[in-house]
Amino acid sequence: MKSRLNEILGIKYPILQGAMARIADADLASAVSNGGGLGIIASGGQSAQWLREQIKKARSLTDKPFGVNLMLLAPNIDELVDVVCEERVAAVTTGAGNPGKYMPKLLAADIKVIPVVASVALAVRVARIGAHAVITEGCEAGGHIGETTTMALVPQVADAVDIPVLAAGGIADGRGISAAFMLGAEGVQVGTRFLVANECNVAQNYKNAILKAKDTDTCATGRSTGHPVRVIKNKLAREILSLEKKNADPAEIEKLCTGTLVMAVEDGDTDHGSVMSGQIAGLVKKEQPAAEIISEMFEEAEKIYENRSDFFRTGCAVSGNGKKSV
Secondary structure, three states, X not given: OOOHHHHHHOOOOOEEEOOOOOOOOHXXXXXXXXXXXXXXXXXXXXXXXXXXXXXXXXXHHOOOOEEEEEEOOOOOHHHHHHHHHHXXXXXXXXXXXXXXXXXXXXXXXXXXXXXXXXXXXXXXXXHHOOOOOEEXXXXXXXXXXXXXXXXXXXXXXXXXXXXXXXXXXXXXXXXHHHHHHHOOOOEEEEOHXXXXXXXXXXXHHHHHHHHHOOOOOEEEEXXXXXXXXXXXXXXXXXXXXXXXXXXXXXXXXXXXXXXXXXXXXXXXXXXXXXXXXXXXXXXXXXXXXXXXXXXXXXXXXXXXXHHHHHHHHHOOEEOOOOOEEO
């Protein structure tokens, strides 16, 4: 499965690893890149020095392209932009806003810029200022989310811009990849499934929470604060939802959430920590190397594409395992 994204980024498979703050480091990013995708180092909540060290470490682990995610609301964003430009990483994904302020500097450093967008309007704006592609993220995704689903958002963005569109949110296997391409995407971004990659350094309890999750085990907290976050339901999530139901002061909720991501990621506290995960967690059932995750997903997608003509020719549906049902 090839697209313009393969050529733009110099990768084998049109897949980006999601930028998971406090989780996506050089180990995971290099493993994804070695597997044929584009690994991403997440700079959210980290220092400029940490980011520089991670970039150098990734270069020692892979000779393939990798990228960095920049959270535009980070207090040290100017320093982080300086680092990626000085280190001349292959690509940058951006979140939490419009990267217009930094676009000239990033483009001058020959960095491919791929913003994450949750609306058609933002996709159009970033395309006009030189973005190489956009990641269209639906509310099925883990972590900070918008309001529109992947199914509804991807085709609308694909119709509105002429740069490659990546689908994100609710994708964890070949069926999701196939669906994304049918909706007009030319690539995908996957986060939740990479949480259980062997090379992901998140606490084992966090991984176990993903592996045990069912289809109804995530919820969106923080809507009252204006910053909704999708997480695995636990004691913390239920407390937040209870406060929101009582119309508690958003500042009280923000205070309650402070430091909880680190509690989950580093300490493995899956009761009181923020276990960010997408709705697709119920499909994630095993730990495996990142490269195996990628090849498995695309092999499944290719089989689906090989069989797709059966539906139109015979009126039969072809399932992900290749079996037909009338």
